[in-house]
Amino acid sequence: MNWVWFHRFGSPPYFYRFAGRWAPWFMGIAVVLLAVGLYGGLVVAPADYFQSDAFRIIYVHVPSAYLSLMTYTWMALAAAIGLIWRIKICHAIAAACAPAGASFTAVSLATGMIWGQPTWGTYWAWDPRIVSQLFVLFFFLGYIALRGAIEDRDRADRASAVLAIVGVINVPIVHFSVDWWRSLHQGPTLMRADGPSMPMSMAWPLLVMIGAYTFYFVAIMLMRARAEVLRRERGGAWLREELARAGAAA
Amino acid sequence: MSAARRSALQAASSVMQRDLLLAFRRPGEWLQPLAFFALVTTLFPLAMDPEAALLRQLAPAALWVTLLLTSLLALDFLYREDGRDGTLEQYAVSGQSFTALLLAKTVTHWLLTGLPLVLAGPLAAMSLGAPPSAMPGVFFALLLGSISLSLIGSIGAGLTLGLRRGGALLSLLVLPLVMPVLVFGARATALAIAGDEASGALYLLAAMGVLALTLAPLAAAAAVRISLE
Numbered sequence: 001m002n003w004v005w006f007h008r009f010g011s012p013p014y015f016y017r018f019a020g021r022w023a024p025w026f027m028g029i030a031v032v033l034l035a036v037g038l039y040g041g042l043v044v045a046p047a048d049y050f051q052s053d054a055f056r057i058i059y060v061h062v063p064s065a066y067l068s069l070m071t072y073t074w075m076a077l078a079a080a081i082g083l084i085w086r087i088k089i090c091h092a093i094a095a096a097c098a099p100a101g102a103s104f105t106a107v108s109l110a111t112g113m114i115w116g117q118p119t120w121g122t123y124w125a126w127d128p129r130i131v132s133q134l135f136v137l138f139f140f141l142g143y144i145a146l147r148g149a150i151e152d153r154d155r156a157d158r159a160s161a162v163l164a165i166v167g168v169i170n171v172p173i174v175h176f177s178v179d180w181w182r183s184l185h186q187g188p189t190l191m192r193a194d195g196p197s198m199p200m201s202m203a204w205p206l207l208v209m210i211g212a213y214t215f216y217f218v219a220i221m222l223m224r225a226r227a228e229v230l231r232r233e234r235g236g237a238w239l240r241e242e243l244a245r246a247g248a249a250a
Numbered sequence: 251m252s253a254a255r256r257s258a259l260q261a262a263s264s265v266m267q268r269d270l271l272l273a274f275r276r277p278g279e280w281l282q283p284l285a286f287f288a289l290v291t292t293l294f295p296l297a298m299d300p301e302a303a304l305l306r307q308l309a310p311a312a313l314w315v316t317l318l319l320t321s322l323l324a325l326d327f328l329y330r331e332d333g334r335d336g337t338l339e340q341y342a343v344s345g346q347s348f349t350a351l352l353l354a355k356t357v358t359h360w361l362l363t364g365l366p367l368v369l370a371g372p373l374a375a376m377s378l379g380a381p382p383s384a385m386p387g388v389f390f391a392l393l394l395g396s397i398s399l400s401l402i403g404s405i406g407a408g409l410t411l412g413l414r415r416g417g418a419l420l421s422l423l424v425l426p427l428v429m430p431v432l433v434f435g436a437r438a439t440a441l442a443i444a445g446d447e448a449s450g451a452l453y454l455l456a457a458m459g460v461l462a463l464t465l466a467p468l469a470a471a472a473a474v475r476i477s478l479e
Binding site: 135139142149150154155158159162163169170173174 | 410425426430458472476479
């Protein structure tokens, strides 16, 4: 197999151009999907028999919870590739994932609390899924704090990569250890082997919203990683040429 | 046994001897965490209504949260001095397995700061109202849990080695990682104090200890190496 396409991403100028070209597209697709998904979820989908309109918050809650774990996986994967093959771009990508992931996690916790008050009668419960989500947030915050505390960029990259990898080993352990407690949160309804246990009229806007969030994440990640490349490569000859060309075009 | 392996073992044991000797010359290193542990566990009855039934219910949480905080405090001693005076750099270029040398350091650190807490823990539990019959369960829970705490903590200590604002950061890095140890340790302690069978939670603690023993030294060595560069 030819790996040249992969190695090209390791080159900052190539990645910078690639991210600049594709981020707006991903963002555009995210906006379209978001509009469709929100319309479908808030207007078209029927009200729930038990929860009436309160259930509609799942169209924000589920995608952000899903994305928070996906972002963590991406971050750890990028960090591991960066650490093993010493590809600097991967460290920039991992660094770009962390704030996005922390935000997704915070949004999923906040929307869960807003929904929990009318439905469960409490904002917060010491429930396994809620607590493990809270610990995912702490992992992200620890990662960001470690990066912030180390001044040397190369050392920050590699130390935070070790933390991300250790965190990945710990995520399933955290998940199963909190499963010991009595559970209030419902089980999976969408991603099940025998198909979604919710009617299609409610499920399709949810799937569209997950798609919207995924595209939004990729767009944000590319933009942040691009900004990170700018910061790292400042003073680079290629960057000066690139900016001069952009200035001439504008 | 091959010569290379014997020399690795010899190097590890001389690291242990050196660290133990230093600790006996500077007893504060292992006395301070012990005093901290004793002090904090006595704070709980002072901060609440010291009714026996209430205290007994609180005992597992008090013991384990205190153990976690004490181990965080003690982690500061693990690499800091040797990082500052260049000993760790000498280990790194010594040609011996860096992982083995650091594991020897972590084991010594556990002997000095973990084991005293394991021995003092059952006493603290009794002062909080645990029955004497619960002592074996409490002892084994603390024994297995503190091994994991030292090993997992060594990763965090390696990552924050040489940082100026290391203390608060260390707790932010280590506490989420050791959360499962707290859950199962407190679980086993609570079961033992209630007079129930605690072996299920103890086996899980042992499993986490084995996992930490196999993976944490590698991550800690990688972390220290990165911090030394």
